[in-house]
Amino acid sequence: MGVFDLFKKKPEQPPGGAGQGSAPGAEPKAGAADAAAPKQGLFGMLRSALKKTTDVLNTDIRDLFKREGRLVDDEFLAELFAILVKTDMGAGPAGRIRDRIGADFRARVVHMQDVLASVKDEVRKILQQPEQPIQLAASGPTVVLVVGVNGSGKTTSIAKLANRFRTEGKKVVLGAGDTFRAAAVEQLTIWADRLGVEIVKTGQGGDPAAVAHKAVATALESQADVCIIDTAGRLQTQTNLMQQLEKVHRVISKLIPDAPHETLLVLDATAGQNALSQAQGFSTAAKCTGIILSKLDGSAKGGVIIPIRERFAIPVKFVGLGEQAADLAVFNADEFVEALFAEPPPK
Numbered sequence: 001m002g003v004f005d006l007f008k009k010k011p012e013q014p015p016g017g018a019g020q021g022s023a024p025g026a027e028p029k030a031g032a033a034d035a036a037a038p039k040q041g042l043f044g045m046l047r048s049a050l051k052k053t054t055d056v057l058n059t060d061i062r063d064l065f066k067r068e069g070r071l072v073d074d075e076f077l078a079e080l081f082a083i084l085v086k087t088d089m090g091a092g093p094a095g096r097i098r099d100r101i102g103a104d105f106r107a108r109v110v111h112m113q114d115v116l117a118s119v120k121d122e123v124r125k126i127l128q129q130p131e132q133p134i135q136l137a138a139s140g141p142t143v144v145l146v147v148g149v150n151g152s153g154k155t156t157s158i159a160k161l162a163n164r165f166r167t168e169g170k171k172v173v174l175g176a177g178d179t180f181r182a183a184a185v186e187q188l189t190i191w192a193d194r195l196g197v198e199i200v201k202t203g204q205g206g207d208p209a210a211v212a213h214k215a216v217a218t219a220l221e222s223q224a225d226v227c228i229i230d231t232a233g234r235l236q237t238q239t240n241l242m243q244q245l246e247k248v249h250r251v252i253s254k255l256i257p258d259a260p261h262e263t264l265l266v267l268d269a270t271a272g273q274n275a276l277s278q279a280q281g282f283s284t285a286a287k288c289t290g291i292i293l294s295k296l297d298g299s300a301k302g303g304v305i306i307p308i309r310e311r312f313a314i315p316v317k318f319v320g321l322g323e324q325a326a327d328l329a330v331f332n333a334d335e336f337v338e339a340l341f342a343e344p345p346p347k
């Protein structure tokens with residue numbers, strides 16, 4: 001459960017067809033590549049993606065307050081803290097928000113909006129990080145390795161990144177490093193065709209490190225700007241598979257010494273606590289340099305980003321806002337908080 005489920009009473013049902021439950025490796029949705037130009041601005045997309053989380057916040061937080069307001073005393077603060085720690089946000093942020101509300105409002109009768117403003121401010125502080133898009137190599141291709149557990153959204157995120165680079169006029173080569181399932185290669189191939197980018201692949205069961213090597217070599221030869229390499233889903237606890245990632249790293253760095261320039265961990269925003277243990281396991285074992293938080297649009301747990309930012313030094317680079325190629329936004333803490341607390345439109 002994420003922070004903005006704090007006052008939630010009923011469990012949220014995952015949305016039908018919004019990503020969860022759909023077979024990973026499924027063919028990309030028709031028309032996905034047509035979405036290169038978003039119909040609404042990125043902030044609008046972020047706002048719509050966070051709607052479920054925002055709805056929970058706006059509806060359930062209200063229940064904590066009597067119409068005439070509530071006195072902020074020890075009882076209120078303890079109640080607030082108890083609600084906060086029951087969520088996945090952790091005792092640290094919960095305690096800080098409680099202390100902030102105590103410092104701002106103790107002995108006063110408050111209304112929801114007063115408290116919300118302080119919560120918002122505190123959340124903003126936790127989420128704050130310099131905006132960090134992909135670190136581009138000073139010269140030669142920038143190599144991006146994408147890792148994460150099964151079904152987290154790796155391949156779709158690669159398509160989104162490729163789309164982003166391509167619209168910036170960059171030449172992209174994809175490496176189909178998920179050699180575990182034939183369907184995985186097929187899925188990335190469909191995306192590559194739609195986006196008009198080159199793809200390097202071998203047959204099913206091939207060595208992922210060999211694919212990575214070939215992809216980077218191709219990117220060097222063809223003077224591509226970016227080479228993005230897919231990997232099979234794995235659990236952070238599968239030591240042999242984590243070692244396989246190390247081998248992929250080694251092979252890449254033999255061709256370009258400071259590559260991979262980015263190792264992006266894709267975390268599914270609907271995964272709650274699991275996303276946190278994944279971040280923990282992958283950050284050390286796979287030397288991750290950034291996080292893509294996918295499926296924000298399908299989650300009422302958008303607040304999971306708080307413990308992610310709170311506990312890990314790795315920056316959140318992008319957020320996934322849907323299944324189409326354009327559904328990716330650079331993470332920006334201010335925009336995120338604004339979208340999260342956006343007033344619902346008048347009925």
Ligand SMILES: Nc1nc2c(ncn2[C@@H]2O[C@H](COP(=O)(O)OP(=O)(O)OP(=O)(O)O)[C@@H](O)[C@H]2O)c(=O)[nH]1
Pocket residue numbers: 018019020022023024025026148149150151152153154155156157178184231232233234294295296297298320321322323327
């Ligand atoms: N709603 C929504 N769905 C998403 C998002 N990102 C990915 N998906 C969907 O999630 C499912 C799994 O995505 P994939 O990209 O195949 O995930 P993966 O990590 O490559 O999966 P494996 O290769 O099996 O480990 C697909 O149905 C995607 O369309 C997102 O940001 N929002």
Ligand SMILES: [Mg+2]
Pocket residue numbers: 025154155156178184230231233
């Ligand atoms: Mg995949």
